[in-house]
Amino acid sequence: MPHLYKGFSSLAIHAGHVKDPMYAHLTPIYASSTYVYDEAEQGMRRFSGKEPGYIYARWGNPTMNESEQKIAAMETFGIEVDGKPLEAKAILHASGMAAISSLFLATLKRGDKILTHYSLYSGTQDFMKTLLDPLDVEAIIVDLRDLSLAEKCLREDPTIKLVYLETPANPTLQCVDLEALSQMAKQYGKLTACDNTFATPYLQQPFQFGIDFVIHSTTKFLNGHGTAIGGVLVGTDLAFMNTRATKTHRLLGGNSNAFDAFLLTNGMRTLEVRMQRHCENAMKVAEFLDAHPAISKVNYNGLPTHPDYAVSQKQMKHPGAMMSFELEGGFDAGVQFMNKLQMCTRTVSLGTCDTLLSHPASMSHSSVPRENRLEYGITDGLIRLSVGIENIEDILADFEQALQSRGVEGVEGV
Numbered sequence: 001m002p003h004l005y006k007g008f009s010s011l012a013i014h015a016g017h018v019k020d021p022m023y024a025h026l027t028p029i030y031a032s033s034t035y036v037y038d039e040a041e042q043g044m045r046r047f048s049g050k051e052p053g054y055i056y057a058r059w060g061n062p063t064m065n066e067s068e069q070k071i072a073a074m075e076t077f078g079i080e081v082d083g084k085p086l087e088a089k090a091i092l093h094a095s096g097m098a099a100i101s102s103l104f105l106a107t108l109k110r111g112d113k114i115l116t117h118y119s120l121y122s123g124t125q126d127f128m129k130t131l132l133d134p135l136d137v138e139a140i141i142v143d144l145r146d147l148s149l150a151e152k153c154l155r156e157d158p159t160i161k162l163v164y165l166e167t168p169a170n171p172t173l174q175c176v177d178l179e180a181l182s183q184m185a186k187q188y189g190k191l192t193a194c195d196n197t198f199a200t201p202y203l204q205q206p207f208q209f210g211i212d213f214v215i216h217s218t219t220k221f222l223n224g225h226g227t228a229i230g231g232v233l234v235g236t237d238l239a240f241m242n243t244r245a246t247k248t249h250r251l252l253g254g255n256s257n258a259f260d261a262f263l264l265t266n267g268m269r270t271l272e273v274r275m276q277r278h279c280e281n282a283m284k285v286a287e288f289l290d291a292h293p294a295i296s297k298v299n300y301n302g303l304p305t306h307p308d309y310a311v312s313q314k315q316m317k318h319p320g321a322m323m324s325f326e327l328e329g330g331f332d333a334g335v336q337f338m339n340k341l342q343m344c345t346r347t348v349s350l351g352t353c354d355t356l357l358s359h360p361a362s363m364s365h366s367s368v369p370r371e372n373r374l375e376y377g378i379t380d381g382l383i384r385l386s387v388g389i390e391n392i393e394d395i396l397a398d399f400e401q402a403l404q405s406r407g408v409e410g411v412e413g414v
């Protein structure tokens with residue numbers, strides 16, 4: 001399948017589609033919890049796997065299957081291993097967190113450790129602390145941008161089983177080197193996983209660098225319209241994906257559903273054109289913010305001043321549409337800026353058509369003690385931004401007026 005299409009959009013639009021028996025153009029929302037048999041023997045054949053076919057919607061259904069096939073095709077697009085197109089299997093989940101839970105429970109057991117880095121998605125970090133720690137699965141958190149430190153951890157601790165990466169990561173857009181870490185992990189016989197939510201397979205394909213598992217919160221850029229929560233676990237070890245990973249997904253019960261999968265599939269069909277516009281706008285926004293006197297710092301991996309610029313250039317087609325910036329005036333300036341926005345949207349989350357801004361200190365991280373917040377780079381005046389696909393002149397005009405009205409030298413309303 002992967003070599004059927006020369007371009008990413010053709011694949012994103014067509015891959016995974018199965019002609020509908022009723023000739024519907026788009027795969028319908030198969031709202032059925034169970035599937036029927038012509039005779040008892042057929043049920044037996046289906047359960048034993050001798051005959052393909054759907055059985056029960058927690059295990060899968062045609063609408064979800066199309067999303068899964070599309071994601072697997074996008075994550076392996078153009079990648080060859082030993083002269084053959086790389087194959088992957090994707091398992092759709094109810095949310096990004098459900099996919100991450102499946103990954104951890106399918107790959108780890110008591111006494112195993114995870115090697116990971118700072119700045120993970122807060123839910124992932126919380127999962128490790130709240131749910132894995134009591135099961136005696138410990139996370140070692142270090143700065144994995146330091147490759148000699150990563151090597152030392154892998155060499156010295158044989159109980160590390162999984163190297164868990166997220167790049168670019170929230171909110172400072174830190175990037176870790178997928179190729180170097182994947183090679184190192186292989187050398188020591190460890191599994192690797194990458195949360196590819198911020199990048200999407202259009203900008204970054206972790207499998208190209210030998211990563212074993214890719215996770216997405218499909219809620220974000222893949223869906224692209226903010227209409228459904230979803231997640232996916234993708235792997236290239238098909239035997240593992242078809243047995244242990246499938247079993248874990250079925251037993252945990254974090255399945256997706258036909259309606260959300262329908263929305264996801266249709267969102268993904270426009271991924272390439274959306275991402276191109278997201279990225280083009282993001283670069284202009286970053287340059288605008290970087291030059292603005294009211295802003296002390298811009299965290300965007302596409303600016304040559306970002307510490308991980310080189311890594312990002314090496315492994316991503318484009319640095320993406322996520323960034324954060326710091327306002328000169330701290331907490332109050334952050335709140336004021338957010339309140340002055342007229343077109344852009346005040347909310348958490350990311351990856352929708354509209355430009356989304358959040359002020360972590362007063363919103364997502366307001367319950368985190370200030371010292372801890374600062375440790376993670378979440379300063380008082382930090383604003384996180386998901387650049388949308390509106391016309392760039394409107395985004396910049398909204399920012400300009402919101403920044404101006406912050407006032408100069410304490411003068412309000414300038």
Ligand SMILES: *Cc1c(COP(=O)(O)O)cnc(C)c1O
Nearest residue numbers: 095096097121195197217219230
């Ligand atoms: C949102 C997000 C998640 C969690 O996904 P849900 O769909 O909200 O469960 C995980 N990782 C990253 C990077 C995210 O942005």
